[in-house]
Amino acid sequence: MTDTTGTLDEALARLHASGPERGGWLSNHAPMAVEALVRHGQAATVHRWLDHYADKLEELPPACAPVTADGWREALGDPARITDWTRFFARELAERPWRAVLAAWWPRLLPGIAAGATHPVIRTGHAVRTLLASPEGATDPRLAELAHALGYWAARHQPLPPLAPLAAAPTAAAALDAVPLVPERGGGIRHRLAQLTAFPVWGAAPDPEAARARLAELVAAATHRYATHGHGEPTMLVHAATAPNAVLRALPALPRELWAPSLSAAWAASAAVTAAYAPAEPAPYAEAPGTTPEEVFERAAAHGDDHTIKFTDTALDVGGPLALAAAVRSVELNAPVFR
Structure with missing residues (x-):
């Protein structure tokens, strides 16, 4: 708009x-x-x-x-x-x-x-x-x-530690599911990222258009996963979706030869956040049948939490019932600013 x-x-x-x-x-x-x-x-x-x-x-x-x-x-x-x-x-x-x-x-x-x-x-x-x-x-x-x-x-500027390749995953959702969780869950993100050792192989793209399609797949998978795993750390886990979506938003302004390396970096960022904060087990979530995207964003705006607003913005980019359910889940899990 x-x-x-x-x-x-x-x-x-x-x-x-x-x-x-x-x-x-x-x-x-x-x-x-x-x-x-x-x-x-x-x-x-x-x-x-x-x-x-x-x-x-x-x-x-x-x-x-x-x-x-x-x-x-x-x-x-x-x-x-x-x-x-x-x-x-x-x-x-x-x-x-x-x-x-x-x-x-x-x-x-x-x-x-x-x-x-x-x-x-x-x-x-x-x-x-x-x-x-x-x-x-x-x-x-x-x-x-x-x-x-x-x-x-x-x-x-903070590069991730060197990472070994694990078995290849067929989809972005499967790749996120296969990300090993860091062993020490205390401390801030820098302490957690320092524990990263290996990620599943995913996201090789033969051409720029394939890179863009797979980046969109990653954003959708991370958004959907918040519905079932956001309870692990409701604030930090939004970045598993919003970081790759930021890269996706930048692609139209970038030379096409940068699209494939952008996908690789976005995958690393999403996987790193997942490894650092995702819970070991999923939790049930409630669908939001009949709720429109406009209504969901109005609810996020009324809630007022900055991470909730940004995650809902990404969920609306993804679209569909599961993305809207994930956005509603972020409203439920994060503390409201306006009461």
Whole structure:
């Protein structure tokens, strides 16, 4: 849905005085959530939502030293350089078309897709979707949002450990079912990701169109799986679906030769989140017969939780009864913001 209200640009401009994190590592979800709200016809709720979210925002951290085109490698993966990276991408986007900047940096950032618990790539996917859906052109707040997203990704860039191949799986759903769970379930995501050793082989694509189709299959499988496994960790497990969907949203803006490596990275991200947080056993879920996508998103917006809003947005991309049931499950499992 095209934003004819101006609300999204207002909200993004309001948010760009804030950093991408709070408390040292927790992600700022507001830019992603407000983009989803506006896209699904909930623009009237955005500023009220932001008022509730305001106490979770922190100022941008201080700059250290400019990132340069020749010396960027030494700053990659340094969270102290978040503001330096954001300013670097702002300069890049002022000098070149945004698609050219994205195409140049996507393959550099893609190996670190696990950065920030996958939030930077998710934020990038929302930013790219907005730019692709902007018939009025790339407005300053929307370009700035892409700079913030890419800067966050570069600063938190985190490759996964080396992974051995396990037996090949025939489908994305079977591959997710076969992902070995990490043995130590305590601690944060970085501790859990450090325990990864092997993933099932899945997702080889002979051409770009096959890569796109398999990426869509992965998003659907991870979304559906939340209905039965989301109880394992209701907040973190949404990223098994929203991270690959962010990649899927970016594909139309990328050169086709990047689609297959994008699928591989998206599979690694989804499998990593699954390994880190999925429960050993599924749980029953209730279907939502007769419920429309619009009604489900309205329920998510009224619930107010940022992860629930973003997951429901992905579920609506997938479509179908099981995806809607998974979205309803996220509403049930996550704590509401508005009571």
